[in-house]
Amino acid sequence: MEAKGCEDLYEHVQADIIYIVKNIPGPGVDLEEFESEFSSGCMCDQMCVENCSCTRFSINYVNDCILDEKISGPVVECNDHCKCRNNCGNRLVQYGPLDCLVVSQTELKGYGLKTMKIIKKGQFICEYAGEVIGIEEAKCRIETNKRGKSMNYVLTVSEHLIHRTIKTYIDPKFFGNIGRYCNHSCEPNATLVPVRIEGIVPRLCLFASSDIGEGEEITFNYAGEEANSVHNLSDTPCLCGSSNCVRYLPHHPIM
Template sequence: MNDNYTHVDTEVFYITENIMGPFEDSSEYEQLLNNFNSLLSGSCSCSGNCTQLCRCVQASGGDNYLAYLADGQKKFTLIPKSNSCPIIECNDICSCSVVCGNRVVQTGPAEGLEIRSCDKGYGLFTATFIHSGTFICEYAGELITANQATKRHENNETLGKSNYIFCLREMSNDRQPILTIVDPAVFGNIGRYINHSCEPNCIVTPVRCGSPVPKFAIFASTDIEENEELTFNYGLNDDVKQNTTDRTKCLCKSKNCSGFMPFQSY
């Protein structure tokens, strides 16, 4: 993975990918650890660049990315899915090329990203134009359980600290919810500096790169101009009717701002 970024906050440890959080004596932690140390059973035997016959592409319900040329370089954009198939990239045990068109997220964040001071503290900006569908970076941090997330959230509120915990809910084939929770407060990458917006220019999409644990991949949802701040919605399923007494005021300044930061539960 090519990741040459660093933190502006010296109290934060820079990591390029998710790491396991502290031990917890629970079945949820045991399952999380098992998934973290496991590999997806599927792999492809393609030679060179993968095609529609690739096993990983087929498991994804078709191509995940569309290739195009820009400034003489081959680049990729995310293809919107009309089905419920997961995005599965080729992995380390696949025989295809390391520059296969189905290896985008695992190669590392986009170039030209800059952490800058703003009215929200810090924010992530782009120094160059970003085409819609382009992979920006991963939202990486500690993988923790719901119990740990709840305790950390309560502790953040008590101490007046910012909350960076991100909870992803997916539905399994038997319609059972699958939770993946990441906290980049102390261990994280450049993705932790992306602020919330009620009208964001990025989306978070789960992408699996050889592991059952998905990466929280951030893609541009529209063309993003030079020097524009990168944002995503922290809670797309947020209930705006929740009691706003303890809610944090939203500073996104978008035309359709809800007024408050999303309500978080685990």
């Protein structure tokens, strides 16, 4: 199995898109909050163990693969403020995407993201990075895309915490990374997980939810945890071709 990722040296196949390696603040986002630090770091001696304050006393990764119980997130990695070593075991996403990803044309869905090497279940693949935008800007962009009959890339991610729900809106249409080419599937082989390292705003990270074979397209369900809800479907036909396809792409009500 491949170890940790590599420096992000990917480029876009389209000249009108600016490549970014991680999220940037967009309209409607509080810049001070976006740049604020999430964690002061753990005090672990060299290697992090189960009682590490960053992992919230439950480890996230084993052999560089996310544990099944952590797929629903949120996940917190160690950062530069931590006393542990760089190979403490709780640093994965921050080392960059896998080096085996290729953007290629699909038969019906435009561009898609494929792997040229086998990816094992639980491995980190890449981020889904873009502009982090506010709720009103997200509504405006979705409506503009709909009127212009153009592809909508705005993604809504909900994190349900004990006392509140945190929503993050990300749009990689004009500023994005390799993850923007990952298509939807009603039977996906990857899952999007919110991961925090240095900041409050999460990085949205794709992890393999099953083994992915060489040459296979990487997909995730745009509906996230509401994947089985028939109440949040758009009027855009789904072309994933899976046996349990619900026929239309997911739609996240912005609220």
